[in-house]
Amino acid sequence: MSKITFLPDNKICDAPKNITILEVAKKNKIPHVAACGGEGKCTTCRLLILEGIENCSEETDVEQALINQAHTTSGFRLACQTSINGNITARRLVLDSDDIQHMSFDRQGESKKIAIIFSDIRGFTPFSEKLTPYDVVFILNRYFKRMVGVIEKNHGHVDNYIGDGIVAIFGMNDEKNPAEHAVKAALEMVDEMDDMKPYLKTMYGKDFDIGVGVHWGNAVVGDIGAGQSKKYTAIGDAMNFASRVESANKQFKSRVLISDEVYNEVKDLLVIKDFMRTMVKGIEGRVTLHEVEQIHLTNELKQLEDNQKLSDGYKWNKCSKVDTFESEEQQVFRFNKETILIIKVGDEFFGVDEKCPHMNLSMKGGGINAEDGTINCAWHNTTFCYKTGDVKTWLALSNTEKFMAKMFLKSNKQAVGVLDVEPKKIEIYPTQIIDDFVWVGISQGNQI
Ligand code: FES
Numbered sequence: 001m002s003k004i005t006f007l008p009d010n011k012i013c014d015a016p017k018n019i020t021i022l023e024v025a026k027k028n029k030i031p032h033v034a035a036c037g038g039e040g041k042c043t044t045c046r047l048l049i050l051e052g053i054e055n056c057s058e059e060t061d062v063e064q065a066l067i068n069q070a071h072t073t074s075g076f077r078l079a080c081q082t083s084i085n086g087n088i089t090a091r092r093l094v095l096d097s098d099d100i101q102h103m104s105f106d107r108q109g110e111s112k113k114i115a116i117i118f119s120d121i122r123g124f125t126p127f128s129e130k131l132t133p134y135d136v137v138f139i140l141n142r143y144f145k146r147m148v149g150v151i152e153k154n155h156g157h158v159d160n161y162i163g164d165g166i167v168a169i170f171g172m173n174d175e176k177n178p179a180e181h182a183v184k185a186a187l188e189m190v191d192e193m194d195d196m197k198p199y200l201k202t203m204y205g206k207d208f209d210i211g212v213g214v215h216w217g218n219a220v221v222g223d224i225g226a227g228q229s230k231k232y233t234a235i236g237d238a239m240n241f242a243s244r245v246e247s248a249n250k251q252f253k254s255r256v257l258i259s260d261e262v263y264n265e266v267k268d269l270l271v272i273k274d275f276m277r278t279m280v281k282g283i284e285g286r287v288t289l290h291e292v293e294q295i296h297l298t299n300e301l302k303q304l305e306d307n308q309k310l311s312d313g314y315k316w317n318k319c320s321k322v323d324t325f326e327s328e329e330q331q332v333f334r335f336n337k338e339t340i341l342i343i344k345v346g347d348e349f350f351g352v353d354e355k356c357p358h359m360n361l362s363m364k365g366g367g368i369n370a371e372d373g374t375i376n377c378a379w380h381n382t383t384f385c386y387k388t389g390d391v392k393t394w395l396a397l398s399n400t401e402k403f404m405a406k407m408f409l410k411s412n413k414q415a416v417g418v419l420d421v422e423p424k425k426i427e428i429y430p431t432q433i434i435d436d437f438v439w440v441g442i443s444q445g446n447q448i
Contacts, residue, residue, distance in 0.1 A: 002055065005089040006030050015084050021047065022079040025092075032092055036220075037110035038080040040066065045079040047090040053077075055086030112221045115170040115182035115262065116239055117156065118246035119147065119189060119212045124164045127208050139200070140164060146192040154185035159233055167242075169234055172221055179216045179265040183295045186212040186256045191334070198360035202379070202418070213246025215259040237282075244280045245289060252276050254291045263290045270295050294336065314430065314441030322436050325349070330364055338442055340429050343386060345370050350386045351429030351440045358382055358395070358421055380418075384426040394423040 002015045004024055013028040015021070022045050025032040036042040040062040049056060056077055059067070063081040079092075121143070128136045147166055148158050155178070156170040168185065171178030189212055197207040217238030224233050245259050254274070263270070271294035277286040307318040317335045325331065325344040332354050333340050339354040341363050356363050356377040367376040368386070375386045383392040397419075430441040 002084050003087045004084065005051075005087075007050070007089065007091040017085060018083050020080055021077075021082050021084065021090065025079065030092075032079060034080055039111070040078065040081055041111060043067070043069075043078060046076045047079050047082075047092055048075050049077055050075075050089045050091060052084070052086055052088035055084045055088050057081075057083045057085070110221055111218055112171065112234075113178075113216065113218050114172060114221065114234055114238070115156075115178040115214060115216045116219075116234070116242035117151070117166070117168040117170070117182050117186055117189075117212060117214050118243045119166045119168075119186075119210055120246055120249075121164040122209045122211060122250075124208050127204075127206050131204070135204075139204070143196065146196060147189050150188040150192055151185050154181040154188070156182060156185055167239070172232065172234065177298060179214075179262050180269055180295060180297050182214050182216070183256075183258060183262060183266060183270070183292060184297055186214050186258075187292060187295060190255050195339075195362075198355070198362075202359055202361060210255065211246055211249030212256045213242055213244070213249065213258075214256070214262050215242035215245050216262040216265050217241065217259075240282065241280070244282070248276075248278055248280070248289055251278065252289075252291065256292045257289045258292055260288045260290070263288075266295065269298065310444070312441075313444055315444055316432070316439045316441050318434075319438040319440055322433060322438060325438070329368075330366075332364055333440065335440075335442060338429075340440055340442075342431065342438055342440060343368060343375065345373075345386070349431040349433070349438050351431050352384070352386055352389070353427040353429075356382065357424035357426050359418060363426075386428065389425040389428040391423045391425060395419060395421075 002017075003012050004015045004021060005012050006025065009030070011028065011030055013024050013030065015024045020038075022032060022034055022038050032045060034045040036044070038045065040060070043066050053075060059077070060081045063078045066078065067076065077090075079090075128139075131139070143164075144161070144166070151158055151166070151168045154170070155175040156168045157172060158166060159169045160167040168182075170182040170185070175181070189210065193210050200207040215238055217236075219234040219236040219238045221234045222232070223230055224235065225231055241259065245257050249255060249257050252274075263272075270290075270292055272290050273293040274291040276289050276291070278289060280287050309316050317333070319333050319342055320331060325342075329344045331342050333342065340351050341354040342349055342351050345368055352363060352375060354363055355361065356379065358377065358380060361377070361379045363375065363377055366378055368374075369376070369383075372392070373385055373387050374383045374392050376383045381396045382394050383396070384390065385392055432439050432441070
């Protein structure tokens with residue numbers, strides 16, 4: 001059997017016929033760089049053949065093209081393309097024992113199709129300029145917590161924070177259906193933002209919005225960097241393009257844009273709002289971007305059929321099991337654009353808009369009074385009938401509370417009207433129990 005002497009570690013290994021040098025190295029646990037995963041897409045597995053070059057197999061076309069492109073000097077061969085039929089001595093790209101120690105076959109770099117999200121907060125700089133650094137960090141971390149939760153729930157991982165922007169990648173670890181999960185995450189990020197806005201408006205008198213761009217393409221994925229800051233990440237044109245897709249939101253006044261590549265990958269699952277053709281830096285000609293309204297994940301489509309039904313002018317949506325309300329009497333459910341709070345009072349269930357019509361703040365946790373059939377919004381002490389939605393008391397603040405609220409709002413021009421909003425009913429939703437599950441009805445007039 002032919003033998004390979006690997007330098008600089010001076011290890012001698014048997015090399016069966018027609019097995020590439022890279023495979024021999026792997027089999028013998030000899031650290032060998034192969035950034036593209038041994039697919040003949042790079043020259044990082046190159047070897048300097050010190051003895052026995054005549055025993056190496058003929059250069060393949062792929063190898064020839066790469067060697068020419070990389071301008072290597074003579075005597076170099078690619079380990080992933082070369083097998084031997086006689087002994088050779090070869091030096092790898094590793095330089096010393098330190099190099100060897102830091103190399104492994106894991107995550108040395110491979111070309112992979114991934115989905116990428118870029119998000120950016122619109123108007124955050126003017127918003128933050130008026131705040132103390134402590135407030136800025138506090139708000140940003142609240143924002144990040146929500147967004148990261150959405151990304152991770154959808155099987156993505158946050159790759160980087162760029163100021164207030166987030167870069168997230170889907171499919172790095174071969175998770176299933178990365179493109180559809182990325183679109184789902186992008187839409188949920190916008191929903192989270194909408195959920196956060198009333199809080200920002202109330203606490204800071206201002207809010208901001210986000211733009212999200214999603215792209216699906218090939219990138220080089222691997223451990224990049226050194227020391228403590230080394231991380232598993234992706235580089236390449238696809239990353240830059242995702243950032244450009246995000247930027248196009250400003251031009252089109254949209255919130256979630258996806259590239260044509262994402263669209264083609266998941267078009268059967270999408271509800272599209274609009275599309276646009278535009279120039280993107282670094283790309284010749286116009287590209288098509290799509291503004292997304294909604295996505296139904298592949299595994300949700302069947303579930304959706306089981307969990308929704310139409311009757312009496314309502315779309316009925318399955319919530320959760322009756323007995324789950326024993327431990328959690330108030331539960332929130334989101335169906336398309338509706339966010340509904342289901343409350344259990346005695347043996348009955350009632351559905352109300354999760355957002356208080358006063359300032360759109362969350363009703364969850366509001367006090368329930370079963371005797372007069374009301375739910376209270378604790379933000380400004382407003383009470384609604386949970387059966388009809390009628391207002392029972394509106395902004396029932398004491399004089400001291402009103403005074404404090406006015407003082408708080410004085411410096412805050414956008415929020416001064418908070419105490420002057422006219423009373424508005426809260427939306428209510430009918431419920432029914434089917435097979436031990438609570439279902440809630442959304443009038444079809446409310447559906448988009
Ligand atoms: S937000 Fe509910 S009373 Fe103000």
